[in-house]
Amino acid sequence: MGLEEVRTGARAPDRTERKQCWDARDSFYKCLDKHDVIDSMTGDGKKTADKHCANEDKAFHDNCATAWVTYFKKYRVADYQKKMTLERLQKEGANKVGMQGSGDLPGGPRGSVVR
Amino acid sequence: MDTILQVTTKMSHSMAPSRSLLRTFSRAQAQVQTCQRLAFSTRHAFPSSTTTPTTADGPALITPTTRNARFTRFRNELPSSIAGGKQQRRYKAKTVEEARSRYRTGPFSWKAGVLFVLAGCGLVWYFESEKKRMQRRRIAEASKGVGKPKVGGDFNLIDHEGKPFSSANLKGRYSLVYFGFTHCPDICPEELDKMAQMFDLVEAQAPGAVVPVFITCDPARDDPKVLKSYLAEFHPKFIGLTGTYDEIKDVCKAYRVYFSTPKDVKPGQDYLVDHSIYFYLMDPEGDFVEALGRQHSPQQAANVILEHVKDWKK
Numbered sequence: 001m002g003l004e005e006v007r008t009g010a011r012a013p014d015r016t017e018r019k020q021c022w023d024a025r026d027s028f029y030k031c032l033d034k035h036d037v038i039d040s041m042t043g044d045g046k047k048t049a050d051k052h053c054a055n056e057d058k059a060f061h062d063n064c065a066t067a068w069v070t071y072f073k074k075y076r077v078a079d080y081q082k083k084m085t086l087e088r089l090q091k092e093g094a095n096k097v098g099m100q101g102s103g104d105l106p107g108g109p110r111g112s113v114v115r
Numbered sequence: 116m117d118t119i120l121q122v123t124t125k126m127s128h129s130m131a132p133s134r135s136l137l138r139t140f141s142r143a144q145a146q147v148q149t150c151q152r153l154a155f156s157t158r159h160a161f162p163s164s165t166t167t168p169t170t171a172d173g174p175a176l177i178t179p180t181t182r183n184a185r186f187t188r189f190r191n192e193l194p195s196s197i198a199g200g201k202q203q204r205r206y207k208a209k210t211v212e213e214a215r216s217r218y219r220t221g222p223f224s225w226k227a228g229v230l231f232v233l234a235g236c237g238l239v240w241y242f243e244s245e246k247k248r249m250q251r252r253r254i255a256e257a258s259k260g261v262g263k264p265k266v267g268g269d270f271n272l273i274d275h276e277g278k279p280f281s282s283a284n285l286k287g288r289y290s291l292v293y294f295g296f297t298h299c300p301d302i303c304p305e306e307l308d309k310m311a312q313m314f315d316l317v318e319a320q321a322p323g324a325v326v327p328v329f330i331t332c333d334p335a336r337d338d339p340k341v342l343k344s345y346l347a348e349f350h351p352k353f354i355g356l357t358g359t360y361d362e363i364k365d366v367c368k369a370y371r372v373y374f375s376t377p378k379d380v381k382p383g384q385d386y387l388v389d390h391s392i393y394f395y396l397m398d399p400e401g402d403f404v405e406a407l408g409r410q411h412s413p414q415q416a417a418n419v420i421l422e423h424v425k426d427w428k429k
Contacts, residue, residue, distance in 0.1 A: 009386070012297035012341065015348045018304055067387050068300045075301075 009065050021064035025072050028056040038080045041073050251422055255404050266395065266403035267292075268369035272330070272362060275343040275355035282401055289404075289424055290326040292395040294372045296333035296388050297345040304349075306392055309413050311350040313394075316417035317424070324424045330356045332388050333376055334363045370395060396420055399427065 005011040013021060031053035032040055040049035040057075049057065061069055274280040293310055295303035307329070314327045329346055331337035334357050337345075342355030357363070360378060367374035376388050394407040394416065404423055407416045 009298060012336070012345060014344075015304075022301070065298070065300075067298070071300050071387055 006065055007061075009067055013065070017063075021068060024056075024060045024063040028053060028060040029076065031056045032076070039073075039077045041077075247422075248426060251426055255398065255402075255423065255426070266369070266371055267397055267401060268366075269401075270356075270358075270362070270366045270369070272356040272358040272366070273339060275339050275346060275357075277339040280354070280356055285326055285328070285397065286401055287399050288326050289324055289399060289420065289427070290328050290397045291407075291420065292328045292330060292370065292397060293393075294330050294332050294367065294370065295392075296331050296376075297337050297341055298333065298387065300387065302392050306394075306409070307346075307349045307353075309416075310394060311353070312413035313407075313416045313420070314350060314352070316413060317420050320421055321424050325420060326354065327352060328354045328356060330363070330366060330370075332363065332367060332372070332374060334358055334360055335376070396423065398423070 006013045006017055032038070032049060035048050035052050037045045037048050037053075039045040040053070060072075064072070269282040271279065271281045291310065291314065293306065295307065310327060314325065317325050327350065329342070331342060337355075337357050339355070339357060342357055346353040346355045358366070360376070363376075364374055366372075377386055392409065396404040396407060396419070398404050405419060407419060411419065
């Protein structure tokens with residue numbers, strides 16, 4: 001029973017451990033927001049993140065399973081792209097269709113999430 | 116201004132005699148009526164008293180008590196013409212007004228209006244509720260199909276206690292089925308918390324109507340023990356189901372759940388699983404009713420479930 005097991009994915013985190021992980025993720029995101037970084041895994045984004053958000057990144061890794069860290073970092077990018085696409089579509093005058101029961105269609109309120 | 120006032124007072128003066136005349140006339144009429152009634156009742160009273168003498172104390176036709184009783188009855192019968200002049204006048208005025216208003220408005224009174232509005236509202240409410248019920252039934256029927264149900268189906272798994280649990284265990288009650296896995300980073304825990312709220316809301320109104328079920332998509336890591344400790348954090352009544360890789364794969368396929376769990380994972384290797392994130396509401400026969408998604412708040416979802424539960428009882 002230790003955080004090490006959670007990090008390697010040998011054991012699923014419990015409620016408090018999940019909370020710790022999410023808090024660490026949120027402060028990492030906050031730091032990225034401050035430096036206008038969306039993708040912290042490649043290119044300039046990674047450089048900036050390594051330079052300015054190293055502490056937050058370390059806490060993130062310490063509190064979350066490695067698979068979760070990767071997932072959340074990718075999710076941030078995917079979520080941003082989705083938001084951009086929606087905004088673009090709205091500018092082009094696309095109508096938003098009220099989704100009932102099929103939330104995983106594009107534009108639906110956060111439907112099936114690929115992770 | 117003054118002149119108008121004078122005119123109106125004069126008019127009321129000129130009206131007064133005729134009104135009082137009318138009143139006296141109507142009173143006279145009422146007295147005639149009461150007289151007739153009196154005559155009738157005395158006529159009616161005699162035959163009964165002439166038949167009574169057969170009894171022992173026959174000759175004493177009218178004992179004081181009976182006379183008193185009869186007198187009071189008479190008093191009651193004569194409405195108010197004798198009992199009290201004031202009361203009578205008010206009573207009469209009322210009838211005249213009533214008669215007049217009835218003549219003026221016909222059968223339309225405020226009572227009729229209220230009745231009309233109430234009946235209308237009742238009908239509208241009834242048709243609306245019936246329409247909603249039919250819509251829900253259509254949703255439920257649409258997914259039933261003719262032969263095999265399109266979503267859901269039989270399964271044989273083991274529960275979080277390690278005991279066998281099959282689809283037969285869910286028959287007879289509605290079930291709320293959710294697919295997930297314990298290593299799920301964010302959506303499942305959120306959704307399971309939502310499911311717990313939803314379940315509590317339903318349970319408060321229809322205890323024991325719905326069984327909450329969690330089926331893992333990650334059987335390699337989610338054994339009964341893991342499921343038990345994981346689900347206990349959300350709700351003590353959640354039933355966790357797991358099985359072999361193939362069994363789980365079949366269940367996911369039956370429920371149309373996207374299943375991407377890698378088959379051969381090296382021990383210690385971490386991975387995540389793709390899966391659909393709907394709550395499946397299944398009816399007591401094991402047929403799919405409706406999918407509840409993230410767009411539903413716990414309260415909304417609970418209402419949807421409760422309405423279906425109510426429909427079933429009908």
